[in-house]
Amino acid sequence: MLLPPTRRLLLSRLRITTLVALGSGSLLIAPQRPASASPQFDASFMRQAPDQPADAGALALQALAAETPLAPGRYRLEVWVNLVFLAEQDVHLQKIDGHRTLRPCLNATLLRQAGLREQSLAQPLPDDDSCIDLEALAPGATTKLDSGRLRLELSIPQAFMIRQAGRMPSAEQWDYGINAAFINYQASAQMRSLAHGGSQSSQDLNLSSGLNLGPWRLRSSQSLREDEHGSRRWTHTNTYAQRDLPGSFGTLTLGETFSNSDVFRSQPFKGLQLASELGMLPDVMQNYAPIIRGVAQTRAKLEVLHNGYPIYTTYVAPGPYEIDDLAVGGGSGELEIVLTEADGQVRRFIQPYSSLSNLLREGVWRYSATFGRYNGAEDLDAPLLWQATLARGTSLNTTLYGGVQGGDYYRAATVGAARDLGTLGALSLDVTRAETDLGNTLGQVHGHSFAARYGKAFDTGTNLRFAGYRYSTEGYRDYDEAVRERNAYSAYRGSRRSRLEASAHQRLGSRSSLSFTMTQDDYWQSGQQLRQYQLQLSTSWHNVSYNLYASQSLNERSQNDRMFGLSVSLPLGFGRASSANISLQSHNGEHSQRASFSSSAMDRRLSYLASTSRDARRNQTSAFSANYRGANASLGAGYTQSDDYRTLSLNASGSLLLHESGLTLGRYLGETNALVHVPDVAGVGVKNNPESRSDSSGHMLVPYLRPYRSNLLELNTDDLGPQVHIDNGAQHLIPRRGAIVLAEFQARKVSRLILTLLQANGRPMPFGTQVNDISGTSLGVVGQAGQALLAVEDKPQTLHVRWGEANDEQCQLQIEPASMEQTQGYHQQTLNCPTT
Numbered sequence: 001m002l003l004p005p006t007r008r009l010l011l012s013r014l015r016i017t018t019l020v021a022l023g024s025g026s027l028l029i030a031p032q033r034p035a036s037a038s039p040q041f042d043a044s045f046m047r048q049a050p051d052q053p054a055d056a057g058a059l060a061l062q063a064l065a066a067e068t069p070l071a072p073g074r075y076r077l078e079v080w081v082n083l084v085f086l087a088e089q090d091v092h093l094q095k096i097d098g099h100r101t102l103r104p105c106l107n108a109t110l111l112r113q114a115g116l117r118e119q120s121l122a123q124p125l126p127d128d129d130s131c132i133d134l135e136a137l138a139p140g141a142t143t144k145l146d147s148g149r150l151r152l153e154l155s156i157p158q159a160f161m162i163r164q165a166g167r168m169p170s171a172e173q174w175d176y177g178i179n180a181a182f183i184n185y186q187a188s189a190q191m192r193s194l195a196h197g198g199s200q201s202s203q204d205l206n207l208s209s210g211l212n213l214g215p216w217r218l219r220s221s222q223s224l225r226e227d228e229h230g231s232r233r234w235t236h237t238n239t240y241a242q243r244d245l246p247g248s249f250g251t252l253t254l255g256e257t258f259s260n261s262d263v264f265r266s267q268p269f270k271g272l273q274l275a276s277e278l279g280m281l282p283d284v285m286q287n288y289a290p291i292i293r294g295v296a297q298t299r300a301k302l303e304v305l306h307n308g309y310p311i312y313t314t315y316v317a318p319g320p321y322e323i324d325d326l327a328v329g330g331g332s333g334e335l336e337i338v339l340t341e342a343d344g345q346v347r348r349f350i351q352p353y354s355s356l357s358n359l360l361r362e363g364v365w366r367y368s369a370t371f372g373r374y375n376g377a378e379d380l381d382a383p384l385l386w387q388a389t390l391a392r393g394t395s396l397n398t399t400l401y402g403g404v405q406g407g408d409y410y411r412a413a414t415v416g417a418a419r420d421l422g423t424l425g426a427l428s429l430d431v432t433r434a435e436t437d438l439g440n441t442l443g444q445v446h447g448h449s450f451a452a453r454y455g456k457a458f459d460t461g462t463n464l465r466f467a468g469y470r471y472s473t474e475g476y477r478d479y480d481e482a483v484r485e486r487n488a489y490s491a492y493r494g495s496r497r498s499r500l501e502a503s504a505h506q507r508l509g510s511r512s513s514l515s516f517t518m519t520q521d522d523y524w525q526s527g528q529q530l531r532q533y534q535l536q537l538s539t540s541w542h543n544v545s546y547n548l549y550a551s552q553s554l555n556e557r558s559q560n561d562r563m564f565g566l567s568v569s570l571p572l573g574f575g576r577a578s579s580a581n582i583s584l585q586s587h588n589g590e591h592s593q594r595a596s597f598s599s600s601a602m603d604r605r606l607s608y609l610a611s612t613s614r615d616a617r618r619n620q621t622s623a624f625s626a627n628y629r630g631a632n633a634s635l636g637a638g639y640t641q642s643d644d645y646r647t648l649s650l651n652a653s654g655s656l657l658l659h660e661s662g663l664t665l666g667r668y669l670g671e672t673n674a675l676v677h678v679p680d681v682a683g684v685g686v687k688n689n690p691e692s693r694s695d696s697s698g699h700m701l702v703p704y705l706r707p708y709r710s711n712l713l714e715l716n717t718d719d720l721g722p723q724v725h726i727d728n729g730a731q732h733l734i735p736r737r738g739a740i741v742l743a744e745f746q747a748r749k750v751s752r753l754i755l756t757l758l759q760a761n762g763r764p765m766p767f768g769t770q771v772n773d774i775s776g777t778s779l780g781v782v783g784q785a786g787q788a789l790l791a792v793e794d795k796p797q798t799l800h801v802r803w804g805e806a807n808d809e810q811c812q813l814q815i816e817p818a819s820m821e822q823t824q825g826y827h828q829q830t831l832n833c834p835t836t
Contacts, residue, residue: 072102077145077152078732081114082161085710085732087173091152093145094131104143104152105131113170114154115162158315168282169710169734171246176215177739178675180659184208184668188651192228195644200228210738215243217738237377244736249280250367251737256375260368262358263389263403263414264432265478271372271385276365279737280708284327288359290351290397290420292323292335298342305336324362328353334423354426356455358401359418360393366401367391374407376480380487383408385479397422401430409437410482416451425456425464436475436482447476461507470499474524494525512539530554545569563587572597577604590616603690605629619643631693631700632665657701657740666701667691672735674702674713674743681724681747685716698747707737715745722825725750725791751817753790756830757782757801765833769803776800792817801833 072095079086089110093102108125111132112118118125121137134141138160144153186206193199203226211218220239226232240255253273258266260275278286292304296316304312304326312326316339328335339347360366370387374380389403397420405412416430428451435446449472457463477485477495484492499521506514515536522529531554539546547567554560567583578599585592596611608626615621625638633654640647655669664675678684678698686692686702694700705711715729726747735741757765764786771779771788774797779790782803794817802810811833820827 075150077104077150079110079114080151080153082155083153086114087169088732089152092131102145104145106134106143106154107132113172114156116156117160117162120160168708171280173734174244174708174736175734175739175741176736177212177741178659179213180657180675180740181211182209182655182657182669182740184653184655186651186653186668188649190647190649193646202226202228212738212740217242219738242738244277244280245274248274248276249278250274250276259370259385259387260389262366262368262391263401263416263430264387264405264412265480267385267387267479268375268377269370269372269385270375270382271370273368273370273372275368277737278364278366281364282325284325285361285364287327288355288361288393288399288420289326289328290335290353291362291395292326292337292351293321294337294339294349295320296339296341297345300342301340303338303340305338306334352422353397354420354422354424354456356418356426356428356453358391358399358428358453359397359420359426360391360399362393362395362397364393365391374479374483376483378484378487378489380483380489383410383483399428405479407479409439409486410477410479411435412479418453425454428453432476434476434478434482436477436486438482438486445475445477447473449473449476463505464502467502468500470496472497493528494523497522497524508539511541512537514538543571561588572599592616602628605691629667629691631667631691632695634667655701659740661699662697664695664697664699664701667703669701670704672705672707672737672739674705674711674733674735674741676700676702676713676715676743676745678715678726678745678747680749681720681726683720684726684747687714687716702743705733705735705741707735707739710734713743722752723749723794749794750791751794751820752826753788753792753815753817753820754826754828755788755790755815756828757786757788757813758830758832760832760834762832765801766803769801772800772802774798774800794818 072093074090074092076088077091079089079091091110092105094105096103107129108127109129111125111134116125116138122139123137125132125137134143134154134156138156140157141160142155144155145151146153184207187204189201189203191199191201205224207222209220209222218239218241220236222234222236224232224234238256240253240257242251242253244250245252251274253275254271256268256270257273258268259273260266296302296318298318300316300318302312302314302316302321302323303310304323306328311328312323314323326335335351335353337349337351341347366389368387368389370385372385373382374385375382384407385405386407387403387405389401391399391401393399399418400416401418402415403413405414412432412434414430414432416428418426418428420426430451432449432451433446434449435444437444449470451468451470453468455464455467472495474495474497481492481495483489485495499519501519503517504515508514515538516534518531518533520529520531532551533553534551535549537548545568547569549563549565549567551563552560563585565583565585567581569579569581572578572580578597581594581596581598583594585594592613592615594611594613596609598607598609600607606626606628608624610622610624612620612622619642621640621642623638623640625636627634627636633652636649636651638647638649640649653668655666657664657666657669657675659675661677676684676686676692676694676699678694681698682694682696684694684698684700686700689702692700692702702713711733713731713733715726717724717726717729720726724747726745728746731743731745733741733743757769757771759765765782765788767782767784769782769788771781771790773779773792779792779799780788782788792815796814796816799813799815800810801813804810813831813833815829815831817827820829822828
């Protein structure tokens with residue numbers, strides 16, 4: 001039989017209620033029994049009413065002694081493999097002679113999905129759906145059935161598993177989601193009154209819309225702006241259709257989007273693009289890490305430590321081994337590898353590593369192919385644009401990359417390599433040659449661009465996150481530079497001659513840090529130079545945070561802009577997340593001060609901020625703002641008053657989702673989202689997502705799921721009354737990128753009953769008496785004084801009460817919850833049970 005989802009939790013409740021009820025008495029296990037025999041309990045030690053037989057609770061003790069309350073049949077189970085969730089599967093549980101527990105019928109399809117490596121098995125997997133003895137097929141493997149949670153746990157030795165670099169759901173489990181249309185909106189309005197008379201107002205509306213149809217997802221962005229002069233402007237951008245390409249670990253995009261930026265600068269275009277999707281790879285394969293190779297003399301335990309902390313443990317067979325699924329942090333460092341042989345011999349060695357963003361793990365490909373027309377925001381022509389890039393992580397901790405790019409009057413090619421140099425850091429070098437036809441003015445020009453990037457973490461706690469330098473000869477142009485120059489674009493500065501960028505972070509003890517960033521650009525034709533430097537020191541003392549910062553920039557008008565500041569933030573002893581902040585700032589020699597107070601309420605859904613400031617001209621400004629994050633939208637308002645003006649601002653953001661069941665409102669949606677449905681139950685929340693609440697139809701939106709990963713959605717039913725019962729309040733969702741997946745939960749309107757059950761002679765029912773519905777589903781057991789706590793559907797029905805096997809030890813009761821007396825949400829009634 002296939003167990004309906006609405007019964008799953010009742011099985012758990014029966015088990016727990018039985019234990020609680022029996023725990024109130026005194027039970028002794030019979031001391032002498034064979035090790036393989038079932039547990040035995042002496043019913044005479046159960047505390048019954050004075051006029052009850054001593055063995056009246058024997059039936060309840062039999063249920064407790066059973067290994068599982070499930071009957072043989074087919075059940076929907078959560079399947080876990082080596083503590084990793086695999087999937088929900090329909091599994092047949094069968095009774096095997098000589099076994100007290102039910103045995104799951106594992107077929108070849110399920111075991112292949114679990115990652116069983118057939119080459120290592122004692123015999124090949126059958127082609128049919130026959131039941132397989134996993135323990136015999138893979139010695140050391142075990143199965144464990146948790147009947148209370150309907151969970152099947154498989155433990156399989158690593159030697160029999162396909163080694164995957166970071167287990168993740170298989171591509172067959174990735175869900176395209178439902179067909180739906182949505183609109184994200186952000187609306188704002190501002191009204192300003194000037195001190196000398198007059199007023200100004202402006203409004204903005206930004207929309208992000210989408211339509212999901214099967215594997216395709218359509219996206220578009222629109223905006224409407226009305227400025228203070230009443231002028232309106234409507235724009236739309238980034239309209240495209242996209243889908244995953246099965247088997248390619250990539251996506252196909254048609255429409256308005258941006259080219260890949262791994263090799264060349266990203267360009268806006270209108271056309272088509274095929275590009276790799278690293279999100280389809282396991283987490284550990286998306287970021288670079290060195291491959292650890294060596295030779296073991298025996299079956300050995302291999303441990304990897306990073307900064308003294310273990311991050312990886314496995315067992316390797318005698319002979320050469322290769323560890324390619326290591327997950328390490330970015331930057332650089334040293335890995336300590338500890339190899340413990342079977343005879344106790346321990347060998348240690350150090351493997352340093354360093355990383356850059358363009359380093360790929362060995363064996364990983366990254367590719368893109370683009371064809372279309374340039375689609376810049378400027379009013380320029382739209383020349384042809386085509387581009388192809390390829391990168392691959394190779395052996396010796398090296399990544400090779402390159403690409404070609406071109407159009408109507410442009411050609412470019414790049415080749416480069418990135419290398420992990422271990423203790424010396426990580427370095428990448430590339431060179432690009434470009435040819436551009438600039439038309440009648442300059443004709444054909446060509447040039448080269450040379451780039452170098454470096455990164456390393458030093459033992460002193462200094463992390464040079466990246467340092468990059470690019471130098472281009474005078475005839476070199478990037479694609480967008482060529483388009484602007486050929487069209488004589490007025491804002492064109494000229495081709496970039498060089499670019500220097502760096503970012504560094506230094507730890508200063510356990511509470512302080514110093515960070516530095518810089519960028520510098522200069523140009524050939526205009527001679528302009530742009531510079532920006534930022535320095536920040538952060539520290540804390542007795543929960544008070546201090547932040548000292550300085551910045552300097554040189555803009556296109558050769559004007560220096562200098563800023564220095566100090567901010568102090570201290571938590572306050574009242575309210576939740578309340579803090580005060582004081583800041584001092586000097587901007588080009590003009591000094592200002594600001595003090596603010598911020599706090600939150602309603603489980604941080606409501607936040608507010610009050611501040612006052614004074615500038616160098618002694619103008620005083622006061623402001624107050626509040627923001628509320630609700631289930632259907634986020635709302636905000638602010639008021640600012642100074643000597644020269646008063647400003648009122650309003651804003652709202654949220655989403656509307658149209659699906660086959662209707663229209664659902666929610667917060668601003670992310671890239672990948674879920675539509676949760678708890679039929680006709682309002683007010684249900686989701687754990688770790690306090691803003692989400694189901695509407696009157698039971699729908700709610702949960703944004704920001706991780707694509708291609710298992711996302712646990714667990715309902716929070718704490719705020720529901722006793723009349724609502726939700727079965728299986730958790731689901732695992734595995735969406736594709738951009739999908740809107742449906743999570744359907746089963747909910748029932750129930751009546752909570754406290755029944756006092758009496759026998760025909762007026763005595764209370766024996767302790768442990770079982771109460772079932774007419775279909776045989778257990779609803780609970782009788783406790784002290786004949787009382788039973790039950791949850792039943794709110795309709796007339798029949799209960800079957802049984803405290804023994806004889807005909808005079810069972811009966812049927814007719815109940816009608818609506819007619820019972822109700823106290824604090826519980827229906828109460830005393831019923832006499834005539835024997836049959």
